[in-house]
Amino acid sequence: MKGMSLIVKTMTNIVIGFIFIYGVYIILHGHLTPGGGFAGGVIIAGAFVLRLLAFGGTTKSEKKSSTAGSVFESIGALLFILIAILGVVFVGAFFANFLPKGIPFHLVSAGIIPICNIAIAIKVGAGLFSIFLALAAMKYVIED
Amino acid sequence: MIIFGSCIVLFLIGLYAIVTKRNLIKIAIGFALIEYAVNLLFALIGFRSGALAPIITKLDTTHAFVDPIPQALVLTAIVIALGTTALMLTVILRIYNHYKTFDIAEIKKLKG
Amino acid sequence: MSFIPLFFVLPLLSAFLIPILGKIFKPLVWIVSTVVSFILFIIALYGLSATRVIPMIVYKMGNWPPPLGIVMAFDSYSALMVLVISILVFAGCLFSLRYMSHYTGQWKFYSLLMLMTAGMMGICITGDLFNMFVFLEIAAISSYALVAFGVGPEELEASFKYMVMGEIGGLTFLLSIALIYAKTSTLNLADISNSLQAIQGTTFFWMILGMLLFAFSIKAALVPFHSWLPDAHPAAPAPISSLLSGVFIKVLGIYTASRLIFNVFGLSRDTAPLFFNILIGLGFLSIIFAGLTALNQKDYKRLLGFSSVSQIGYIMLGFGIGNFNGVAGALFFILAHGVAKGLLFLTSGAVVNATGTRELTKIPGLGESMPTTAWSFRIGALSLIGLPPLVGFFAKFLIVLGAVEAGYLWIAIAAVVLSGLTLAYLLKIENNVFMKQGKTNAKQAPYTMRLAMVLLVVLALALGIGFLPIVEWVISPAAHALLRGLEYSQLVFSSMTFSF
Numbered sequence: 001m002k003g004m005s006l007i008v009k010t011m012t013n014i015v016i017g018f019i020f021i022y023g024v025y026i027i028l029h030g031h032l033t034p035g036g037g038f039a040g041g042v043i044i045a046g047a048f049v050l051r052l053l054a055f056g057g058t059t060k061s062e063k064k065s066s067t068a069g070s071v072f073e074s075i076g077a078l079l080f081i082l083i084a085i086l087g088v089v090f091v092g093a094f095f096a097n098f099l100p101k102g103i104p105f106h107l108v109s110a111g112i113i114p115i116c117n118i119a120i121a122i123k124v125g126a127g128l129f130s131i132f133l134a135l136a137a138m139k140y141v142i143e144d
Numbered sequence: 145m146i147i148f149g150s151c152i153v154l155f156l157i158g159l160y161a162i163v164t165k166r167n168l169i170k171i172a173i174g175f176a177l178i179e180y181a182v183n184l185l186f187a188l189i190g191f192r193s194g195a196l197a198p199i200i201t202k203l204d205t206t207h208a209f210v211d212p213i214p215q216a217l218v219l220t221a222i223v224i225a226l227g228t229t230a231l232m233l234t235v236i237l238r239i240y241n242h243y244k245t246f247d248i249a250e251i252k253k254l255k256g
Numbered sequence: 257m258s259f260i261p262l263f264f265v266l267p268l269l270s271a272f273l274i275p276i277l278g279k280i281f282k283p284l285v286w287i288v289s290t291v292v293s294f295i296l297f298i299i300a301l302y303g304l305s306a307t308r309v310i311p312m313i314v315y316k317m318g319n320w321p322p323p324l325g326i327v328m329a330f331d332s333y334s335a336l337m338v339l340v341i342s343i344l345v346f347a348g349c350l351f352s353l354r355y356m357s358h359y360t361g362q363w364k365f366y367s368l369l370m371l372m373t374a375g376m377m378g379i380c381i382t383g384d385l386f387n388m389f390v391f392l393e394i395a396a397i398s399s400y401a402l403v404a405f406g407v408g409p410e411e412l413e414a415s416f417k418y419m420v421m422g423e424i425g426g427l428t429f430l431l432s433i434a435l436i437y438a439k440t441s442t443l444n445l446a447d448i449s450n451s452l453q454a455i456q457g458t459t460f461f462w463m464i465l466g467m468l469l470f471a472f473s474i475k476a477a478l479v480p481f482h483s484w485l486p487d488a489h490p491a492a493p494a495p496i497s498s499l500l501s502g503v504f505i506k507v508l509g510i511y512t513a514s515r516l517i518f519n520v521f522g523l524s525r526d527t528a529p530l531f532f533n534i535l536i537g538l539g540f541l542s543i544i545f546a547g548l549t550a551l552n553q554k555d556y557k558r559l560l561g562f563s564s565v566s567q568i569g570y571i572m573l574g575f576g577i578g579n580f581n582g583v584a585g586a587l588f589f590i591l592a593h594g595v596a597k598g599l600l601f602l603t604s605g606a607v608v609n610a611t612g613t614r615e616l617t618k619i620p621g622l623g624e625s626m627p628t629t630a631w632s633f634r635i636g637a638l639s640l641i642g643l644p645p646l647v648g649f650f651a652k653f654l655i656v657l658g659a660v661e662a663g664y665l666w667i668a669i670a671a672v673v674l675s676g677l678t679l680a681y682l683l684k685i686e687n688n689v690f691m692k693q694g695k696t697n698a699k700q701a702p703y704t705m706r707l708a709m710v711l712l713v714v715l716a717l718a719l720g721i722g723f724l725p726i727v728e729w730v731i732s733p734a735a736h737a738l739l740r741g742l743e744y745s746q747l748v749f750s751s752m753t754f755s756f
Contacts, residue, residue, distance in 0.1 A: 220386070235412055
C-alpha cells in the first residue's frame with residue numbers, strides 16, 4: 001500500500017516512540033491503574049499500524065509482517081497457558097497465583113498478574129495487527 | 145429505570161438495523177449497536193449511588209466502591225465482540241470481491 | 257492435579273502450537289490433532305469411571321472457593337457429553353487427513369478445529385455462567401470461520417447468514433446473563449439456582465427463561481430458527497459438517513438449555529407442566545416441518561442438514577416428556593444421533609471426494625465402486641430410522657416408553673409413525689446415489705477415510721448390541737444428574753476435591 005506525504009512521515013518518526021512507550025506503561029501498571037494487557041496491546045498495535053500507514057509497504061514486507069504476527073500471536077497465547085500450568089506445578093491448582101505478592105501499590109507486586117498482562121498484550125497486539133493486514137493491506141494473498 | 149429502558153431501546157434499534165437493512169455494512173453496524181447496548185446495560189448494573197470507581201489507591205478502604213465484577217465481564221465481552229466483528233467484516237469484504245456489490249438481494253446464490 | 261482442566265487445556269495448547277509447528281514440518285499438524293483427540297477420548301473414559309464413584313467432582317480454579325471463584329463442576333451428564341465430543345472429533349481428524357489435502361493453509365483448519373473442540377469441552381465442564389458464555393463464543397466463532405473455509409461465494413454467503421443468526425443468539429444469551437446478575441449478584445450456577453428460588457414463578461423468571469430458550473433454540477437449530485443450518489452444513493467441508501451436526505448443535509443448544517432448565521431454574525414436569533408441553537410442541541414442530549422439507553431436497557448434504565433439524569426435535573420431545581425414561585431416551589438419542597449423523601456426513605464427504613458433486617441427480621451409481629461407503633451409509637441410515645439391534649432403535653424406544661408411562665399415548669404413536677419420514681428421505685439418497693445402475697470409474701475412498709467411517713459403524717453396532725450396560729453405566733447416571741434438579745447446588749457446595 002502507498003505511503004503518505006512527507007509531513008506525515010516526519011511526524012510519525014517523532015511520535016511513534018512515544019506511543020510505544022505509552023503502551024508499555026499501561027501494560028506494566030495493569031495491576032495498579034485501569035488498563036492492563038488488552039488496552040495496552042491495542043495501543044501497541046496502533047503504533048505498528050501507524051508505521052505501516054505512513055510509510056507504506058511492499059507486498060513482500062506485508063507478507064513477512066503477517067507471518068511474524070501469526071508467530072507472535074501463538075507465542076503470547078502459549079506464554080499465558082504456560083503461566084497457568086506453572087501454577088499447577090508450584091501450588092497444585094490451575095491458574096493459582098504462585099509468585100510472592102509483595103508490597104501493595106508497588107510496581108513489582110501482585111504475583112503473576114503483571115506477567116499475564118504482558119502475555120495478553122503480545123497476543124492482542126499481534127492479533128490486531130494481523131486483522132488490520134488482512135482487512136486493509138493484503139488483497140488476495142494465497143499462502144502455502 | 146429510564147437508563148435501562150434506553151439501553152433496551154438501543155438494542156431494539158440495532159435489531160431493526162440487522163433485520164431490515166439491505167446493505168451488508170449496515171448489518172454489521174447494527175451488530176455494533178447491539179453490542180454497545182448490552183455492554184452498557186451490563187456496566188450500569190454495577191452502579192451504586194454515592195460510591196467511587198473501584199480502584200484502590202490507599203490502604204484504608206472506608207469508602208464504598210462500585211461493583212467491579214460487571215466491569216471485568218464487559219471487558220471480556222468487548223474482546224469477544226471485537227473478534228466477531230473482525231470475522232464478519234472479513235467475510236463481507238470477500239463477498240464484495242466475488243459479487244462486486246454490498247446488496248443482500250443480489251447475493252442469493254443459495255435457495256430454499 | 258486433577259484431570260478436569262486437561263479437557264480444555266490440551267486442545268487450547270495444541271491450537272496455539274499448530275501455527276508454529278506448521279511452519280517447521282507440515283504433516284505434524286495432523287499428527288498433533290489426532291493424538292490430542294485420542295488422549296481426550298482416554299481422559300473422557302477415565303472421567304466417566306470417576307463419576308460413577310463420586311457423583312460430582314468440583315475443581316476450583318486458582319484455589320478460590322465456589323461463590324468467589326470460577327469452578328468446574330463435572331458430573332455424569334458432563335462426562336457423557338465429553339465422551340461424545342471426543343469420539344466425533346477423533347473420527348473427524350482421521351477423515352480430514354486425505355479430505356483436506358487439496359485445500360491450502362491446512363494449519364489454519366486444524367488450529368480452528370482444536371479451538372472449536374476446546375470451546376465445546378469447556379461448555380460441558382464449567383460451573384459458571386459467564387465462563388459458559390465465553391466458551392460458547394470461542395466455539396461459535398471458530399465454527400463461523402470453519403464454515404467459510406473454502407472461500408467460494410456459496411461458503412461465504414452461508415457463513416455470513418450463520419454468523420448473523422448465531423450472534424443474535426449469543427448476544428441474547430449475554431443480555432439474559434446481565435439480567436440474571438442484576439437479580440442474583442452472582443455468576444456461579446449453583447449459587448444462581450439457590451437465589452432463583454426466591455423469585456420462582458414471577459414474570460421476571462419466565463421472561464429470562466424465555467430469552468434463554470430463544471437464544472439456545474437459535475444455536476440448536478429448532479424450527480422456526482433453523483434456517484441457517486441447511487445453508488451452513490452443505491457449505492462446510494465434510495469433517496466439519498459431521499462435527500457440526502453430530503455434536504456442535506447439541507452441545508451449544510441442547511446441553512446448555514437442559515442444564516439451565518433442569519439444574520439452575522429447577523423446573524420439572526410436576527411444577528411447570530405448561531412449559532414442558534411447550535417443549536413437546538417445539539419438538540413436534542421440528543420433526544414434522546424439517547422432515548417434510550427434507551423430502552424435496554436435491555442436494556445430498558442439504559437433505560442431511562434438514563434431517564439433523566428433524567432429529568433435534570426428537571431430543572426436545574424427550575426432554576419435554578420429563579420423566580426418567582423420556583430424559584434418558586433423549587440423552588441416549590444425543591449419543592446415537594451423534595454417531596449416526598456424523599457417519600452419514602462422512603459418507604457424503606467420501607462421495608464428494610470421489611465424484612466432485614453433491615447433487616443427487618448427477619451422482620452416478622456408486623454402489624459397486626465404493627462398497628465401504630455404501631455399507632457405512634446403509635448402517636448409519638438404519639440406525640437413524642431405528643432398526644434393532646442398532647443404537648438408534650434403543651434410543652427411540654426409551655423415548656416412546658417414557659411417553660407411554662406418562663400417559664401420552666398419542667405422542668408415542670406419532671413418534672413411531674414419523675420415523676417413516678426418516679425412512680422416506682434417507683431412501684431417496686440410497687436410491688439416487690448407491691442403488692443406481694451404471695458403471696463409473698470412481699475409485700474407492702482413501703484408506704484413512706474408510707477407517708474413520710468403519711470406526712463409527714463399529715460404534716453404532718457395539719453401542720446398540722451392548723445397550724444394557726451403556727444405559728446402566730453411562731445414560732442412567734446422566735439422566736439422574738439432570739433430574740436431580742436443585743440438589744445440583746447442594747452437591748457443588750459440599751463436594752470434595754479429587755486428585756488424579
